[in-house]
Amino acid sequence: MNRFLIISASAHVVLLFILPFIPGIFTEEEMGLDVYSVELVEIRSRPVRVETPEPEPEVEENVETPPEPAPEIVEERIPEEPAPQRRVAVRRDPPEERESLADRLAERLRSQDEERTDEPEVEQQPVEPVASASATVTVSRFPYAWYLSIIQGKVSSHWRQPSSRLITQDQLSTQVSFRIRRDGSAELVTVRRSSGLPNVDQSAVKAVRDSTPFPPLPDDYMEDHLDVTIDFTVKQE
Amino acid sequence: MRKNLALVACLFAVFAMLSLSGCGSREEVMVDPIDDMEPAEDVGAISGDDLPLAEVSDETVYTEPVSSVFTDIHFEFDQYNILARDEAVLQRIANWLRENDQVRVMIEGHCDERGTNEYNMALGEQRALAARRYLVGLGVGAARLGTVSYGEEQPLDPRSTEDAWSKNRRAHFVVSE
Amino acid sequence: MLEMKRRRAPLAQLALSLMLLAAVTASAQVHLNVSKAFGQKVIVAVPLFELEGGTIVDPVAARDVLEFDLGHSGFFDIVGNREFVDETEIDDRISARIAFQEWSALGAEILVKGKIGGDLTEVYVEATIYDLAQGKAIFGRRYVGSRERWRDAVHSISDDIVFKLTGETGIAKTKIAFTSSVTGSKEVYVMDYDGENLRRVTRQNAIALSPDWFPGGEEIVYTIIKEGRHQCWRTTIAGSGTKLTAFPGLNDFASPSPRGDEILMSLSKDGNPEIYRLRADGTDPRRLTFGRSTESSPCWSPDGRRVAFVSDRAGVPQVYVMGASGGTPRRVTLQGNYNTSPDWSPKGDLIVYTSRVGGTFQICTVDVETGETIRLTSGAGQKEDPSWARDGRHVVYSVKQGGKTDLYMIDIYELEPVRLTSGAGDYLSPAWSD
Numbered sequence: 050m051n052r053f054l055i056i057s058a059s060a061h062v063v064l065l066f067i068l069p070f071i072p073g074i075f076t077e078e079e080m081g082l083d084v085y086s087v088e089l090v091e092i093r094s095r096p097v098r099v100e101t102p103e104p105e106p107e108v109e110e111n112v113e114t115p116p117e118p119a120p121e122i123v124e125e126r127i128p129e130e131p132a133p134q135r136r137v138a139v140r141r142d143p144p145e146e147r148e149s150l151a152d153r154l155a156e157r158l159r160s161q162d163e164e165r166t167d168e169p170e171v172e173q174q175p176v177e178p179v180a181s182a183s184a185t186v187t188v189s190r191f192p193y194a195w196y197l198s199i200i201q202g203k204v205s206s207h208w209r210q211p212s213s214r215l216i217t218q219d220q221l222s223t224q225v226s227f228r229i230r231r232d233g234s235a236e237l238v239t240v241r242r243s244s245g246l247p248n249v250d251q252s253a254v255k256a257v258r259d260s261t262p263f264p265p266l267p268d269d270y271m272e273d274h275l276d277v278t279i280d281f282t283v284k285q286e
Numbered sequence: 287m288r289k290n291l292a293l294v295a296c297l298f299a300v301f302a303m304l305s306l307s308g309c310g311s312r313e314e315v316m317v318d319p320i321d322d323m324e325p326a327e328d329v330g331a332i333s334g335d336d337l338p339l340a341e342v343s344d345e346t347v348y349t350e351p352v353s354s355v356f357t358d359i360h361f362e363f364d365q366y367n368i369l370a371r372d373e374a375v376l377q378r379i380a381n382w383l384r385e386n387d388q389v390r391v392m393i394e395g396h397c398d399e400r401g402t403n404e405y406n407m408a409l410g411e412q413r414a415l416a417a418r419r420y421l422v423g424l425g426v427g428a429a430r431l432g433t434v435s436y437g438e439e440q441p442l443d444p445r446s447t448e449d450a451w452s453k454n455r456r457a458h459f460v461v462s463e
Numbered sequence: 464m465l466e467m468k469r470r471r472a473p474l475a476q477l478a479l480s481l482m483l484l485a486a487v488t489a490s491a492q493v494h495l496n497v498s499k500a501f502g503q504k505v506i507v508a509v510p511l512f513e514l515e516g517g518t519i520v521d522p523v524a525a526r527d528v529l530e531f532d533l534g535h536s537g538f539f540d541i542v543g544n545r546e547f548v549d550e551t552e553i554d555d556r557i558s559a560r561i562a563f564q565e566w567s568a569l570g571a572e573i574l575v576k577g578k579i580g581g582d583l584t585e586v587y588v589e590a591t592i593y594d595l596a597q598g599k600a601i602f603g604r605r606y607v608g609s610r611e612r613w614r615d616a617v618h619s620i621s622d623d624i625v626f627k628l629t630g631e632t633g634i635a636k637t638k639i640a641f642t643s644s645v646t647g648s649k650e651v652y653v654m655d656y657d658g659e660n661l662r663r664v665t666r667q668n669a670i671a672l673s674p675d676w677f678p679g680g681e682e683i684v685y686t687i688i689k690e691g692r693h694q695c696w697r698t699t700i701a702g703s704g705t706k707l708t709a710f711p712g713l714n715d716f717a718s719p720s721p722r723g724d725e726i727l728m729s730l731s732k733d734g735n736p737e738i739y740r741l742r743a744d745g746t747d748p749r750r751l752t753f754g755r756s757t758e759s760s761p762c763w764s765p766d767g768r769r770v771a772f773v774s775d776r777a778g779v780p781q782v783y784v785m786g787a788s789g790g791t792p793r794r795v796t797l798q799g800n801y802n803t804s805p806d807w808s809p810k811g812d813l814i815v816y817t818s819r820v821g822g823t824f825q826i827c828t829v830d831v832e833t834g835e836t837i838r839l840t841s842g843a844g845q846k847e848d849p850s851w852a853r854d855g856r857h858v859v860y861s862v863k864q865g866g867k868t869d870l871y872m873i874d875i876y877e878l879e880p881v882r883l884t885s886g887a888g889d890y891l892s893p894a895w896s897d
Contacts (some may be wrong), residue, residue: 122604127606272491
């Protein structure tokens with residue numbers, strides 16, 4: 050028994066040491082392993098189709114038909130109103146009003162084609178620190194791109210950057226991690242790596258807190274939480 | 287402030303005497319301050335106006351036969367203090383009201399269109415209250431004077447000129463019996 | 464000794480195995496990078512609604528409603544080229560399948576397919592949402608109701624989509640109350656938040672002012688100047704109302720508490736405009752402010768513990784915050800010398816208000832704790848009377864420009880005003896329901 054224990058323990062210890070070097074086990078980027086990486090910028094920059102493609106008679110590359118099983122369609126009834134409504138005819142705004150949304154989107158797609166994540170050529174006088182424009186998403190076992198876009202969108206829009214005067218370096222970064230529960234609420238919001246400036250750190254934590262609740266985790270995502278780490282980068286330009 | 291209180295105290299004494307001597311047929315309205323109200327700092331609180339509604343709505347408003355007495359008074363932009371030039375008008379009104387004590391007056395407060403709609407409603411009320419305070423100070427019974435603000439809702443002159451604006455910044459008196 | 468070791472060995476073995484197992488299995492982890500320049504939106508394609516049966520409801524109008532709701536929620540951008548969108552949709556219908564890659568090629572991540580069916584008495588509105596990257600459906604929803612209520616059905620679906628995809632409570636089913644004198648007298652009206660479905664609420668033939676909602680979106684409180692006096696009334700949207708107060712002087716700026724059991728008002732019955740707290744039936748007024756200055760425009764914090772109001776105690780109107788039972792007010796507007804019409808965000812951190820900036824009224828927000836002030840609007844036009852939507856993200860306000868006043872809404876992050884009204888007449892004093 051003694052011998053058995055020693056051999057087993059040694060084997061376990063050896064295994065533990067080998068483990069980090071086996072590809073595919075760990076998901077941390079720092080481990081430098083094979084990770085499924087999706088660049089959101091790329092997805093967005095797919096150009097809007099300008100011409101109709103030639104019809105391909107036989108080959109079908111897409112996923113087939115309506116998905117099965119079709120999601121259960123929840124039905125609800127609209128409650129009746131007590132009194133009849135009297136409607137006053139209102140002229141809707143001419144279509145220009147709505148086109149603007151479309152124009153803006155086309156404009157966005159075009160401009161994102163142009164702007165890349167490279168540094169600008171010309172060095173300018175630093176006015177306000179402009180945050181870096183990179184956005185890489187590292188994913189493993191969470192193939193819901195739309196969900197990540199929402200997290201990113203909410204947190205960016207809620208992030209109130211602190212005053213620039215205190216930032217002396219070229220770039221500062223706070224890393225905040227948190228856990229999203231199934232219902233979209235967040236917990237365990239912590240500063241994993243401080244930028245060195247408490248108000249920058251606090252602005253990052255506040256941005257995460259202000260963005261809750263996040264969307265409920267997707268129905269077919271089996272686990273009961275999602276761990277998220279976000280780098281908040283403030284760069285002088 | 288003490289002077290005002292003394293003056294009002296005297297006025298009350300005078301009224302009491304007049305009532306006793308049967309000069310007026312109206313019942314003297316006693317003022318009940320609201321229980322949780324602080325002691326009055328100025329005349330306004332004394333004039334606690336809690337006449338029952340029915341009385342007011344039954345009255346008819348007639349065109350002013352004494353329109354020469356009840357002329358509008360005016361105010362500076364964003365202000366509600368009584369201007370020196372209007373003191374004579376208010377004195378005239380006070381005198382007339384003391385002689386015709388069956389009459390009641392609704393004081394309207396108005397503003398020019400600058401300023402937000404919402405705040406102008408409060409400013410208009412302050413203008414009406416300022417005129418009322420002044421009249422009470424001159425001896426008019428506070429219970430006879432009501433206030434209503436119209437904010438910028440009813441300008442005399444709808445144009446957007448300095449002239450129109452200064453006309454619209456006014457307190458207007460509506461007499462009723 | 465040997466015996467004890469014999470018993471321990473399997474346990475130790477188990478412990479070590481478990482540790483190994485734990486090291487290997489880890490739940491999904493995600494690493495993101497966030498920067499200001501990247502306010503990301505999810506791109507959604509919304510094709511024409513499919514019709515089952517006859518044209519009971521205009522499918523173009525239905526798509527317009529859904530697109531407006533999603534496009535203005537603040538989280539989505541809609542694929543703009545309708546021609547391509549509708550072509551792809553027609554392809555789908557002809558081939559009886561969903562060409563996910565075609566849809567993705569339009570730049571979309573999410574696809575919303577809607578369907579309408581039924582008859583003249585009862586219709587159903589249905590939608591299914593697809594994740595294009597994975598090529599599968601996320602969820603579906605159907606609403607059934609009378610044909611006249613088709614808009615509400617589409618709005619309900621929009622709110623469901625917003626919640627499922629963002630976790631936020633949408634505003635698609637909310638309403639905006641306002642005043643208008645288009646009939647000759649100033650009355651209270653209600654419309655859907657998107658500017659549709661205007662209907663008149665009051666028939667007082669007098670001057671109606673500053674409506675505000677009770678929680679629940681069914682009842683409105685407002686002030687009326689009638690027969691030479693201010694009165695405060697409470698009414699249902701259908702138009703049946705009761706008088707709440709008729710004190711001498713002001714009976715203005717009534718603001719229902721978050722629970723709907725009390726109202727704040729500005730009354731001048733004690734000789735000066737002050738803030739009072741009353742029961743929701745207009746009884747039991749309790750005075751909260753004292754002094755010689757003008758106190759007006761009160762509103763509640765979302766937890767009902769504090770109030771904000773306008774006071775000119777500093778010489779000019781500013782916004783102050785105070786405990787809901789009274790106390791020493793603290794000034795919160797720190798910029799400008801004319802700040803009025805506060806409304807407290809449902810999220811509790813910001814107060815939106817009107818500020819005179821260089822001669823023009825603009826809409827600003829101030830952080831109640833930090834004092835950080837942000838101007839939401841700019842340019843010509845007098846902007847007044849801001850009111851928060853329940854999402855704490857959208858604000859409705861009036862803009863007077865070129866002799867006409869209309870209602871606009873703005874997203875405090877997008878900062879792009881959207882005009883809601885365009886009919887004849889002026890639209891003033893908006894209040895957003897919850």
